[in-house]
Amino acid sequence: MAQETVNKVGAVNKVVVVVPDNSGYLNVLRQAVGSTASLMGFDAVTVLQLQMAIDEACSNVIEHGQGADRPPAIRLKLDALPCKLVMHVQDHCSRFSPLEKDVQTLDQYFESSKTKGLGLVIMHQFVDEIRHSYRSDTGNRLSLTKFLPAGPKSPAGPA
């Protein structure tokens, strides 16, 4: 695992965490999101929601990530901007876009006999924007954006 923290690069705080493509490291990714989102001033419930969203995005990579020709790894980059947090998840697996999957409603989830399928609901419900791109050389890049509720706010860096 490699971790790099760059504090206050212009108006942006960037945090980059690279972990093996293994569910045992999901907590490391959640901790990075939790710490960054808390420093930005998101409330405790929103912090938890952002951790859940990134957990689901990275769990998808672990579950669906096959065909990589590089060592399997997940790279999480957090851009703490004055008015929003953008969480980029990058992997070198074969193309996989969660945006192309059908998202159930919560009622459909509970009515179904299955217990899977909640992850996509969580991602869509807990962040404001989801974008996906794929390049053959850099792989999948999923970007989840959450806006701060009360207008522009300076990101607080670690002391």
Next chain:
Amino acid sequence: MRITAEEYQATGLTVQVVKVDGYLDAHTFPDLEKHLRGFIDSGRYHIILDFETLDYISSAGLGLLLGIHRLISQRDGRLKIYNMSESLQRIFEVLGFARIIEVCPDREAALRALEN
């Protein structure tokens, strides 16, 4: 994640109280699933989960709770949760789990809910 199980007996009712410590995600949920399925396989269908020291739950953990709830409901059993943090409780409500699985404020309330 650490799991501690305790058996509690009330009038005509044997309850399994399970304390879950740490976080419940795609990596850790199989441990809890193994414990809970073990209780069900041995005929113990009334389960209370103590989430006082549970910090986090993912969709994998929520899916496990829903699956266990369905399984024991089919056997006339019940699943209750108590001591859940305010943040987790809010997530539970937003995602609609609170209307499926009852969250009680404390152990006494959870036991009463099982007995009623």
